Amino acid sequence: MRDITLGQYINGDSVIHRLDPRVRLILTLAYIVILFMFNTLLQMVLALVMILLAYALVKIPVKMLLKSLKPIIPIILFTSVLNMFFIKGDVVFSFWKIAVTKQGLYYAAMMSLRVICLLAGSSLLTYTSTPIQLTSALESLFKPLSKLGLPVNDLAMMMTIALRFIPTLLEETDKIMAAQKSRGANLDTGNFIQRAKALTPILIPLFVSAFRRADELALAMECRCYNGGEGRTRLNALKIRRLDYIAVAVFTVCCVLLFMAGRLAV
Amino acid sequence: MSTLRLDNVGFTYQKGMPDEKTAVSGVSLTFEEGDFVGIIGHTGSGKSTLIQMLNGLLKPTTGSVYIDGDDIWDDKSKLREKRFKVGLVLQYPEYQLFEETVRKDIAFGPKNLGLSDEEIDSRVREAAGFLRIPEKLLDRSPFDLSGGEKRRAAIAGVLAMRPEVLVLDEPTAGLDPRGRRDILDVIKNYHEAEKKTVILVSHSMDDVARYANKVLVMNNGTLLYYDSVGEVFKHALELRETGLNIPTVTGILLTLRERGLDVDTDIYTPAAAAQTITDAFRGISG
Numbered sequence A: 001m002r003d004i005t006l007g008q009y010i011n012g013d014s015v016i017h018r019l020d021p022r023v024r025l026i027l028t029l030a031y032i033v034i035l036f037m038f039n040t041l042l043q044m045v046l047a048l049v050m051i052l053l054a055y056a057l058v059k060i061p062v063k064m065l066l067k068s069l070k071p072i073i074p075i076i077l078f079t080s081v082l083n084m085f086f087i088k089g090d091v092v093f094s095f096w097k098i099a100v101t102k103q104g105l106y107y108a109a110m111m112s113l114r115v116i117c118l119l120a121g122s123s124l125l126t127y128t129s130t131p132i133q134l135t136s137a138l139e140s141l142f143k144p145l146s147k148l149g150l151p152v153n154d155l156a157m158m159m160t161i162a163l164r165f166i167p168t169l170l171e172e173t174d175k176i177m178a179a180q181k182s183r184g185a186n187l188d189t190g191n192f193i194q195r196a197k198a199l200t201p202i203l204i205p206l207f208v209s210a211f212r213r214a215d216e217l218a219l220a221m222e223c224r225c226y227n228g229g230e231g232r233t234r235l236n237a238l239k240i241r242r243l244d245y246i247a248v249a250v251f252t253v254c255c256v257l258l259f260m261a262g263r264l265a266v
Numbered sequence B: 001m002s003t004l005r006l007d008n009v010g011f012t013y014q015k016g017m018p019d020e021k022t023a024v025s026g027v028s029l030t031f032e033e034g035d036f037v038g039i040i041g042h043t044g045s046g047k048s049t050l051i052q053m054l055n056g057l058l059k060p061t062t063g064s065v066y067i068d069g070d071d072i073w074d075d076k077s078k079l080r081e082k083r084f085k086v087g088l089v090l091q092y093p094e095y096q097l098f099e100e101t102v103r104k105d106i107a108f109g110p111k112n113l114g115l116s117d118e119e120i121d122s123r124v125r126e127a128a129g130f131l132r133i134p135e136k137l138l139d140r141s142p143f144d145l146s147g148g149e150k151r152r153a154a155i156a157g158v159l160a161m162r163p164e165v166l167v168l169d170e171p172t173a174g175l176d177p178r179g180r181r182d183i184l185d186v187i188k189n190y191h192e193a194e195k196k197t198v199i200l201v202s203h204s205m206d207d208v209a210r211y212a213n214k215v216l217v218m219n220n221g222t223l224l225y226y227d228s229v230g231e232v233f234k235h236a237l238e239l240r241e242t243g244l245n246i247p248t249v250t251g252i253l254l255t256l257r258e259r260g261l262d263v264d265t266d267i268y269t270p271a272a273a274a275q276t277i278t279d280a281f282r283g284i285s286g
């Protein structure tokens, strides 16, 4: 169960770790947007190089990246195969009724690279930002919306709490599953309905304990006079520094270069 | 008749990952039929990991676990069947309660064994009897019970499966002294009545000294001692060096001896300690 906590935070002191989380978030989003604007293979390869350089900066082992890529391999294969077979163009080779075209291969490669870059980029964000940093970044970015009456503070608090409890609930699911398996619960065999039924002994204790935790947390927050996040200050206030300007500049230059590379290739 | 044998058993969490952690390594031993074994060790010494390998919840990353001579991981399709021989009560077992009534919850295990309704009913009664759960509680919701009662209901749920070996992971954690004693007495009674193997994880040396006849000491994931209570507590000084608590009375006797009183120090129950202290004073005055 624990293995599915995709892209958890890795403690570190790299340049990227030291950026303001808002900058990290916006740059990641910008990176994802440009991935969809690129339409040549050369650009995709360069985009991959770019993200790999960022990984090198953070000193995250390639092994970790590969591990987080593992679950999406089927998706990559599936889209590649579809692209390969269904795009018309110059035939490279063919068997039975299926023809593999040059264009098909080209798009398959591009799509795969795009998905890989997408995942690598968003994983880099979660590897280098704690959930708390991410929520405070979101809270700060959405601040203007509170003028429209949106309870931005409360939403941010809810998100912080939800993120905080994901690992706890996963761990608890693990424990409950172990306990019910020890009592002979059969979780891995049977048809769909039997399996769904077999989940009752897991889900009920999980809900009971989630509600109990929520109760306790609410009480603890009230005891400390929490009354909605209005005017709440932070221990680590967000602050844009010179490093952030430099990062944005470097990123922009890279993007411009990539767009120019696209022109050249055509 | 069931024996449980471990051969060079080791377990590594997140194996192959940068954050891999070896929790248990190179443990070889045999749990003999009918023993009451106390497992002690610091938090993080691998006790919980070790016992989760006994019923196949965790698969050893090295070595094998044998029940009655068969490697439990030899044939995965028989794993569930073999698991029934070892009843495991995990830490804070009240998490496992989920049914509408205590009776139904205790019956969950026996039902999974595929027993007849009468058999299930008699097992629920028997288990509730061992755990001293009064008849009127059986039809209440398990979520309405007190902490100690929930704990006993959860243990009953495992006992009702009539395992050959009963393993309990810190069954007294988080209970008050009275609740602790109740649970331990219940386990002791069960052991005396059924003569089946009981393995009790605890971090209280006093409890282990009082209830177990054998002690297994874990230290940093390895087996430090596995012997009769008397033999293990002869190593009181070494145990102290690894930072483990020795039974309170043994500690007192060691201090008395250091101060020059001629007492036996391989003693671990209050009654025997009182005896040797009285004898020592008789020796002085006589």
Ligand SMILES: Nc1ncnc2c1ncn2[C@@H]1O[C@H](COP(=O)(O)OP(=O)(O)O)[C@@H](O)[C@H]1O
Binding pocket: B013, B014, B021, B022, B023, B041, B042, B043, B044, B045, B046, B047, B048, B049, B050
């Ligand atoms: N699910 C897990 N994932 C990673 N490491 C774990 C896990 N469970 C336990 N550990 C680690 O294994 C070691 C032994 O833990 P455990 O068997 O729970 O010890 P004990 O029960 O003696 O306190 C500890 O260092 C603990 O941090």
Ligand SMILES: [Mg+2]
Binding pocket: B047, B048, B049, B091, B169
């Ligand atoms: Mg433990």
